[in-house]
Amino acid sequence: MRRSAPTLTDVARLAGVSEITVSRVVRNKGSIAETTRVRVQEAIVKLGYVPNRAAGALASAGAPLIGVLLPSLSNIVFPEVLRGIHTALASTGYQPLIGVTDYDPVKEQELLSSLLAWQPAAIITTGFEHTDATRRMLADSRVRVAELMDIDAEPIDIAVGLSQRRAGFDAGRHLIGRGYRRFGYVGHDWNADHRARLRYEGVRAALAEADLGLTAEERFDGPSSTMAGRKTLAALLSWEPDLDVVVFSNDDMAVGGFFHCLGANISVGRELGLFGFNGLDIGQVLPLPLSTIRSHRFDIGRIAVEKLLESSRRPEEKLIVDTGYEIIAGATA
């Protein structure tokens, strides 16, 4: 039971070299003779030395951390983005420092401020909706910044995602092409989820282009969930039973709609089409695979990290990476 953890100095003494040499070996930086490296590494193992990152961060004015701000962990989409981030980070020595904003820009701002206090190498956040103070902090600090999921606005530094609006538009077109005319929409609280709103607007635009409109729509006042989708579709159909197809704000909602139809004996696909968004596994395992749009959440996280770490300084040009999407024809619409 030693009195305190060994430091660089201890290792240096044991290996008979200077502290800075040990530091170089640990960080694998600068040129070191092979024999020295081995000797130092042995000393490190012998002492069980673990570098103190706080000291390193202080001395070098920067920590091997990536701040990650996610709106929610309840929506499976964001854990998947996080998984992509993690995967890309795994081999780099950087670690993610997570904050959850609950879709609240003010919370985002507070979390950002406490993330920046660590002097991270980069910040990953979601969407383009930030407070002025958030924008200012991000501008003042020189960290790299990635804004994920949407690409329909000018990013601060990097944007990685897909055009939410265009995805909605293409969904609308696709369904019109399949012969649907009487459209319903089932959504959730879009003050929180701005991207769901963009997709909605895309759908409407496609309908307008074909001289159509939404026959009926209903929005659940709360976050999206399977239960919300189920209940809200039931409500929508109760006052407007005569619909061809219902577009949902996402797959969770659509799967709930599917369950409603099962219970209410509505033949999905023949009587009523259902269309989601995201391409979640759960939708594709239903007895009828859900018609939806696949977004590449995992890749969004992964690519964001890769791009961020390419350079430690913001390039002149803002970068927008379109990860695209595909319509999954499925069997429900």
Next chain:
Amino acid sequence: MRRSAPTLTDVARLAGVSEITVSRVVRNKGSIAETTRVRVQEAIVKLGYVPNRAAGALASAGAPLIGVLLPSLSNIVFPEVLRGIHTALASTGYQPLIGVTDYDPVKEQELLSSLLAWQPAAIITTGFEHTDATRRMLADSRVRVAELMDIDAEPIDIAVGLSQRRAGFDAGRHLIGRGYRRFGYVGHDWNADHRARLRYEGVRAALAEADLGLTAEERFDGPSSTMAGRKTLAALLSWEPDLDVVVFSNDDMAVGGFFHCLGANISVGRELGLFGFNGLDIGQVLPLPLSTIRSHRFDIGRIAVEKLLESSRRPEEKLIVDTGYEIIAGATA
């Protein structure tokens, strides 16, 4: 565009006090006259001062961080635990530093070592399966440690969760009580998911007690998923169609099984019982709510944090918090 971020010294100068006074105001520690506090706070706002946590961590030999090691983010259970952790942490000034182990004790060990390099206040990890080196590191460092999900072994410091084995046992008893006799089991790779194995053993113990056994069982070679559940149940039934009830390793798998039955026109609940584990939302939104066991994932995360932060030093007594579970009768078994 100032040359560098303002420091304590800048704030102190502007407010006309010493650095330590500013530090005290920032940390809300020690006694400060109200007028001074206000003056300092004004200076902080004026300069947009953000404390440098690396410096703080170095000076005080400890960071306001909680290291969190999760086996996976793909399994919705762990994002929910993380949500609980986050919720409890929200008001405390601590932040979670996340690592994902992919159910690999060696990866856990590596991640632990890089988490400890930050001198976090506590470490949260999962289960009791650790490498010797992991145990040693945890023992040598004096951080608080919580091991989540299971409570059937001696924890290093704190364990929060439920008896996985007992949950399996009770599930078995419950089903026997409902009159089932010909049991099937559908599982996934339990080298990775040790807890699924414990539940399985619990079920077998209950069956043995009633002089019963598993009529058939099949394990999917990979992580649990809805698709795996669907396929594996199909496989199981193809060579042993004559079962009363199938116990699944968890709800994901069971929901997949439910979908198989829908497609194969098997009347769930009458012809064949299905039983899961976890009590996920998705199971409860099915046309027939899934019979399963509710685990309190969110609470496990939340309580772990609350207990960890009660004291910064490990108490004499190891603490085991049983968050319990409830059988959800449901309609599928």
Next chain:
DNA sequence: AGAATAAATGGTAGCGCTGTCATAAAGCGT
């Protein structure tokens, strides 16, 4: 060979903050 370059190592000065100890001022009971 001599000059120029590269490789290998070290000395030193902080990075920005907090712990520790010291001190001054204010309240307080008798």
Next chain:
DNA sequence: ACGCTTTATGACAGCGCTACCATTTATTCT
């Protein structure tokens, strides 16, 4: 009014590391 406690503030060292420069020795080139 006197000692005694409480409240409010400051001086200063140092946490463990890395950036920056300097130095020494080996290598290469003309």
